[in-house]
Amino acid sequence: MSNIDAFEEQLKDLGVPTGMDVERFKQKIIEKKNENSDTRFLKLPYGKTVIRILPPYNKNRIGQYSEEYLQHKMGDDYIVCSRKSGESIKKCPICMLATNFYNSQDKNENQISKMIYAHKRYYLNVVVKEYVDVDWEKSRMEEPKKEEWENKVFILDAPVSIVKIIEKFIIENGDVTNVLSGKDFVINKKNKTYDNGSVFVTYEESQFKTEPSYLANSPELIKAILSSQYDLEKILQDKRKNFNELTNFAMGHFNDIGNFRVSETLKQLISGEPVIHTKQYAGQQVNTTGNVKGTVTQTQTQNTSSSSNQQQGPQATELEDDLSFDEFTNEMEDEIDNL
Numbered sequence: 001m002s003n004i005d006a007f008e009e010q011l012k013d014l015g016v017p018t019g020m021d022v023e024r025f026k027q028k029i030i031e032k033k034n035e036n037s038d039t040r041f042l043k044l045p046y047g048k049t050v051i052r053i054l055p056p057y058n059k060n061r062i063g064q065y066s067e068e069y070l071q072h073k074m075g076d077d078y079i080v081c082s083r084k085s086g087e088s089i090k091k092c093p094i095c096m097l098a099t100n101f102y103n104s105q106d107k108n109e110n111q112i113s114k115m116i117y118a119h120k121r122y123y124l125n126v127v128v129k130e131y132v133d134v135d136w137e138k139s140r141m142e143e144p145k146k147e148e149w150e151n152k153v154f155i156l157d158a159p160v161s162i163v164k165i166i167e168k169f170i171i172e173n174g175d176v177t178n179v180l181s182g183k184d185f186v187i188n189k190k191n192k193t194y195d196n197g198s199v200f201v202t203y204e205e206s207q208f209k210t211e212p213s214y215l216a217n218s219p220e221l222i223k224a225i226l227s228s229q230y231d232l233e234k235i236l237q238d239k240r241k242n243f244n245e246l247t248n249f250a251m252g253h254f255n256d257i258g259n260f261r262v263s264e265t266l267k268q269l270i271s272g273e274p275v276i277h278t279k280q281y282a283g284q285q286v287n288t289t290g291n292v293k294g295t296v297t298q299t300q301t302q303n304t305s306s307s308s309n310q311q312q313g314p315q316a317t318e319l320e321d322d323l324s325f326d327e328f329t330n331e332m333e334d335e336i337d338n339l
């Protein structure tokens with residue numbers, strides 16, 4: 001080993017980063033650029049964006065107007081999880097890491113777990129009806145010309161908080177996507193200051209209009225809009241990185257911030273070294289939140305292929321997701337909203 005290598009090793013042990021990874025830097029710039037120029041996605045400004053949610057894009061999917069996915073936030077990056085909701089955490093290295101850290105006795109690791117956990121999000125096909133009381137400057141957006149958005153289909157990348165409002169309304173009031181009798185949805189994006197002084201985005205004042213309306217003013221326009229809906233499942237498939245890509249991404253991220261120990265743990269987890277404490281995990285949950293989750297744990301060991309329990313409760317493999325939600329969703333979901 002040359003002197004400089006030995007020196008670098010020592011610095012690494014001390015958790016000191018020694019420079020920048022230029023290849024990763026280039027890659028990041030390209031990805032950011034692509035993201036910002038992806039005009040398929042609706043960017044929500046501060047204020048009210050009146051949208052219409054389109055009916056299911058695929059005729060075989062009755063009632064399914066949205067596509068659910070899991071997302072990780074790492075630093076400034078938002079990444080589509082490599083597993084689908086309900087699939088085993090072993091399909092995603094970041095989920096493996098988050099679950100492991102969630103069980104850790106180490107406070108820092110608990111903190112990292114909260115930051116990188118997979119959050120549910122949804123893609124929806126929508127059109128914009130109008131913008132009301134929008135602060136474009138605060139939104140750091142240029143006001144788009146009407147011809148750029150009118151009757152154009154966008155993908156709304158929505159957090160749980162928005163989808164909860166939508167689903168509650170559909171259950172109580174019926175189909176909001178009907179092209180003749182549906183209702184427009186007013187997304188109200190605001191900042192909210194919490195007691196501890198931190199400021200987060202909130203959509204809690206979003207609501208449906210009370211009066212129904214047409215999707216568009218002519219049958220031809222309605223036909224044109226419906227035929228230009230996105231295949232949301234396909235778009236998610238294209239965005240979803242595979243296990244190895246996510247591993248490299250996560251290693252890069254933690255090395256970037258000088259947290260080499262996390263990269264090491266991740267390596268151990270992937271190689272199957274015994275760092276997961278699933279038993280302890282399940283046990284803790286039973287103790288703190290009652291026996292509901294204990295029951296799920298049992299189903300996990302006995303029967304992982306049953307689909308009949310879908311309505312009664314979470315599927316066995318969704319255990320980790322549900323735990324994450326009970327623990328984190330209320331407190332975290334506004335925090336990760338970044339539309």
Ligand SMILES: [Zn+2]
Nearest residue numbers: 081092095118
């Ligand atoms: Zn994941």
